[in-house]
Amino acid sequence: MGSFAKNQWYAAAWLSELTDAPLARRILDEPVVLFRTPEGTVSALLDRCPHRLVPLSMGTVTGRGLQCGYHGMTFGGNGRCVHIPGQDTIPPQAQVPSYPIEERYGIAWIWMGEADQADRALLPDIPYHDDPDWERIDGGYQHHPSNYLNIVENLMDPAHTTFVHKQTIGNPAAADTPVTMERTDEHIVAYKWLKNSPPSQMDVKIKDFGDEKVDRGIFFYFIIPSTSRVDVITMPAGLEPTEENYNKGLRNNSYKFLTPESETSTHFFWMHLRNYKVGDKAWSERMRGVFEQTFLEDRDIEMAMQSWQNEVGVRQFVGLEIDRAPTIALRMIGKMVKDEKAERETAVA
Ligand code: FES
Ligand SMILES: [Fe+2]
CATH class of the missing domain: 3.90.380.10 (Naphthalene 1,2-dioxygenase Alpha Subunit; Chain A, domain 1)
Structure with missing residues (x-):
């Protein structure tokens, strides 16, 4: 859809909404899943497993990352697959698009446009x-x-x-x-x-x-x-x-x-x-x-x-x-x- 400005920060979720379960939220008409990585920071990925296109938000957050609820492929905060049950090699296509996130003012802000333009200085100012x-x-x-x-x-x-x-x-x-x-x-x-x-x-x-x-x-x-x-x-x-x-x-x-x-x-x-x-x-x-x-x-x-x-x-x-x-x-x-x-x-x- 062409009617949204994409190279901007948008509020994606309150940090308090992001506990131990993935959160599905459609943003600028794209399905996004938000979750907390094992390191404790918030990540946002396209809500679609590259294997059989199951929404990743139907899965669970484990000690390794976000685990798909169908066959257990697990993705880190950057969208790269880190684990496939029963398989040692990880194919290069085993990754999900990710979106830049900044945590500020108790909110996870998402950047849906070109990732290389995401600049923290552009976050809203709240005196x-x-x-x-x-x-x-x-x-x-x-x-x-x-x-x-x-x-x-x-x-x-x-x-x-x-x-x-x-x-x-x-x-x-x-x-x-x-x-x-x-x-x-x-x-x-x-x-x-x-x-x-x-x-x-x-x-x-x-x-x-x-x-x-x-x-x-x-x-x-x-x-x-x-x-x-x-x-x-x-x-x-x-x-x-x-x-x-x-x-x-x-x-x-x-x-x-x-x-x-x-x-x-x-x-x-x-x-x-x-x-x-x-x-x-x-x-x-x-x-x-x-x-x-x-x-x-x-x-x-x-x-x-x-x-x-x-x-x-x-x-x-x-x-x-x-x-x-x-x-x-x-x-x-x-x-x-x-x-x-x-x-x-x-x-x-
Ligand atoms: S659909 Fe996600 S691992 Fe198979
Ligand atoms: Fe009003």
């Missing part, structure tokens, strides 16, 4: 991930049966929260606040400020503000092609907008990592960081419930859209002003895919 002044919730995974571009649009679209998330995070006042947009080559950000206003209902639950007025900012970043960061800031009114000042108030950083599974489905990983209630695990569990519910509300909308898109082959019939940021994000992804394709063709020519 404050290990900062002791911040608390983190991770381990969130959902399956969204929708093309990942539908989810990109959703994550760049502050307007939907009033309607879709009535039961969770929706705030009627937010719908009419104007949004500013900026972009670089790597990301796009849509943001708005509510200056000199009372703190939100949620903020008041966290901290007693008394009569204090605050500046509330919300920034929707999308780092092309698959990382969303929503940075929500409540800081004392009138301060300069600097990183240092943002941290003087309450701050929430919500991340989503989107990994296309197929043209009509997506792996949705989420992580949340906050600079208050550090160490309060009960609060984290409550918030985890709220987030899971919020993302399921989005999933239901995206899934319903996908069935219409399958039927009519069109993504939308009319454009609105609120589509500006999502449209640019989609255009940037489209360009990335096109440039990659052109590069591949030049390499072949």
